[in-house]
Amino acid sequence: MPFVAVMEPIQQKRMTTAAASAKASRREWIGLAIIALPCLVYAMDLTVLNLALPAISAQLDPSASQLLWIVDIYGFLVAGFLITMGTLGDRLGRRRLLLAGAAAFAVASVLAAFARSAEMLIAMRALLGVAGATLAPSTLSLIRNMFHDEHERQFAIGVWIAAFSVGGAVGPLVGGVLLQWFWWGAVFLAAVPVMVLLLLLGPRLLPEYRDPEAGRLDLASMVQSPGAVLAVVYGLKRIAEYGLDPRGIAMLLVGVALGVLFVRRQRHLAYPFLDVTLFRRPAFSAAIVAYALTGLAMMGVYIFMTQYLQLVLGLTPLQAGVATIPWSVCFTVGSLLAPRLARHWGARRVMVRGLLLAAVGFGITAMVVPPYGLWFLVAGMIAMSIGLAPVMTVGNELIITSAPPERAGAASALSETSAELSGALGIAVLGSAGMLLYRMWLGPAVPAALDPADGVRALATIGGAMSVAGGLADDGVFAEAARASFTNAMRAIAVFGAVMMLAAAWMAARLMRDGGATPVAETGLDDVAGA
Incomplete structure (x- = not known):
């Protein structure tokens, strides 16, 4: 009996190791392609909306506050419900939650497309946010359970993140074509066919996973x-x-x-929504903080970039979409290369070097000056995307492997909560701060004889300023002042983004000090997460 008692845990450990290193089958890889669909739609929906902002401003005439709410209420509600939806997925089934969310997303997209007021569009975007909160934790947690081999899982997460980049690349092109030929509401309808395809193929190709020991929902x-x-x-x-x-x-x-x-x-709680003990692991905390800071900085400056391309440089929606392709393509390449970089350098070095390169990209964006504004902006996008893609891939691997497989939904929800909340805060806080700077710099240039209502509209948004300037007989002086004020505001936000990337790199270097000395090929990201 003593011999059996000693050998039993050894055999269990061997069985666990064998399961963890099992290679994925053809079914899992096809399932990964299906999982990527809602990720692509999520990113496409976000980038399409940014390009549609000028058209929405012209037709619905939202206030500055309403314009920000149209953009960021989606991210707010996604962030607010992610933890709840991640726990629901662990309990009710991740495939079931994914398909329910896809159906709700399709319905909400149709309703948003036919909104006839700023208030109605905000409400429909809120519904999209609740539906979108079901997608991210379900897809990422399914990857955690479908791919047990460490290197395959890293690559699968890279594909998962690359899907967002592909959506970002397809979104501007699809949105540019739709905005060129149809009304702005058509950009929401682009998500419907993809969600319908997921609903048709998901039940056949995706396995179901749930925690058999899940407790009651609190x-x-x-x-x-x-x-x-x-x-x-x-x-x-x-x-x-x-x-x-x-x-x-x-x-x-x-x-x-x-x-x-x-x-x-x-x-x-015996079955908590949030396992607070995970934050005791330095690598986990570093990944969460880096993920949050990148989302805050990236979305804070991105909302200015899309308006800069159209309202300052005068590009059409389609041309602006083409200009953002390098961002998405480089992000895709960086996501797929991340596993190889992690095996060569180790998780710590990938995180730190990626954040430093992203800081360089924000710095290049801060140097945008005419007549080379487009080239500086594209160069900054490329550096940011190449730097941030490996950070997000490696960071997600650290986060979801820190939790047991049966709680992968809650862990992935925590990862996405940090990303979505920080991105929404970037749009709200940095967007508001940037517009405050815009108003401060443009204020002295407002003509004294201008109607007070027009003055308020011009100071509210760059779109409003361009509309007001079109009715003035000042040879474009006020329009040029508005463009310069908006450009300076974008540059200031980019400087702040560079500072945040440097802070994130310093924090990752300190907290992951023990985890990045050995390449991941030898220790594995799971070992780093437990450092």
Whole structure:
């Protein structure tokens, strides 16, 4: 009996090791292609909307605040419901949640396409956000369970991230063509055929995974998690737009209080929505922080880039879409090369060097000056995308492998929550800060004889300024002042983005110090995550 007692755990360990190193079959690789579809649609929907902003501004005439809400409420609600949806996927089935989310996303896209007011479009974007929250944790957690071999899983995650880049590349082209020939609402309809294809093929090709020991869903956590995220975001948005606004401060405090209650509650639940013990692992914390800072900086400057291409440089929507292709193509290449770089350099070096290259890209964007603005912008996009793609691939690997396979949905939801929330905050906070700088620099150039309503509209958005300038007989002086003010605001946000990338690189270098000395081919990212 003692011999058997000793050999039993050894045999179990061997069985676990064999399962972990099992190669994926043809079914898993075909399933990966199906999983990539909602990721592509998610990115396509985001980039298409950015290109459609000028058309939306012209037809729906939203205020500056409404324009930001049209863009960022989707990300806010995705971020708010990700943790809840990740836990639901672990409990109810990840394939089931993915297909339900795809159906809801298709319906919400049709409703958004036919919105007839800024308020209605904001509401439909909110519905898209709730539906979108089901997609990311389901797809990433399915990858965690489908691919047990470390190197195959790294490549699969690279494909998963590359799908976002392909969507970013296809989105501007599809959106540019649609905006060239149809009304702005058509950009939402592009997502419908892809979701229908997923609904048709998903049940046949995707396996179902759920946690057989999942506990009861905690209703209090389901309220606290989205409540905390939405209250914090709304409070920060109000403060960024109106200064130390009492309502903004109150909502921020409410959100922080709900967040504290949520975290405390998770420590005492047998089946928590958020495993707070994961943050004790330095590599996990470094990956989460780096992921969040990159999303904050990237989305904060990207919303300015798309408007700069059309409203400052005067490109058509299709030309602007073509100009963003290098960003998406380089991001795709970087995502697919990330596993090879990780095996050669190790996780730590990939993260740090990628963040430093991204900082260079933000710095190049900050040097945008006429008449070479387009070339500086494209060069900055290329450096940013090549630097950030490996960071996100390796970071996601560290995050999802830190949790047990049966809780991969919750872990992937935490990863996506940090990305979505930081991206939404980048649009809200950095977008508001950039527009504050724009108004500050443009204010002195507003003609004294201009109608007060037109003055407010010109200071609200660059689109409004171009519209007002078209009715002035000043030989384009005011229009040129508006373009210069907007360009300076974008450059300032790019400088801030470079600083954040340097801070993230410093943090990754310190927290992952013990994990990056040996190439991943020898130690494995799982070992780094447990360092």
